[in-house]
Amino acid sequence: MPTLPWVTPNPARPDTQAFVMASRFEVRSLKDVPRFFRKSLAAWRQVRQAPGALGASLVARPLRRTFLTLSAWESREALYTYARTEPHKSVMTGLRDTMRTSTFTFWEVPADALPIDWAEAERRLAEQDRADAEGRGTASGAR
Numbered sequence: 001m002p003t004l005p006w007v008t009p010n011p012a013r014p015d016t017q018a019f020v021m022a023s024r025f026e027v028r029s030l031k032d033v034p035r036f037f038r039k040s041l042a043a044w045r046q047v048r049q050a051p052g053a054l055g056a057s058l059v060a061r062p063l064r065r066t067f068l069t070l071s072a073w074e075s076r077e078a079l080y081t082y083a084r085t086e087p088h089k090s091v092m093t094g095l096r097d098t099m100r101t102s103t104f105t106f107w108e109v110p111a112d113a114l115p116i117d118w119a120e121a122e123r124r125l126a127e128q129d130r131a132d133a134e135g136r137g138t139a140s141g142a143r
Helices: 028-049 075-084 089-099 120-138
Strands: 002-008 015-025 055-060 066-073 098-109
Touching: 015 028, 015 055, 015 089, 015 120, 028 066, 028 089, 066 075, 066 120, 075 089, 075 098, 089 098, 098 120
Parallel strands: none
Antiparallel strands: 002 055, 015 066, 015 098, 055 066
């Protein structure tokens, strides 16, 4: 499945910082993949109209049971408002039982550095996985 390319719902103001979030979700089984993908499309449509959204992209790796999101926001508050708003709120709550693991990482960049490169996002997600594993006192990173 191809990457849903970076979209820019709202232009960034020059000389500002963007709040970036990358996430990785792994579902428990291949039978959960179609449901996760269908539900994630509702959240994808929502982000394209969300106030404060500066950009977003989605990668689906169905055979690995993995989905990655990458988004940039005017502020942390704009991201959290989106996450608490329907349909995103119900989508995430409704998919909780299908999740094997999830990883989230956040950072800031100058708005003129958008769009974020997927290689950078995946590097940061891997760093977050290592930090989470160390925090649990395990090397495996299993959750």
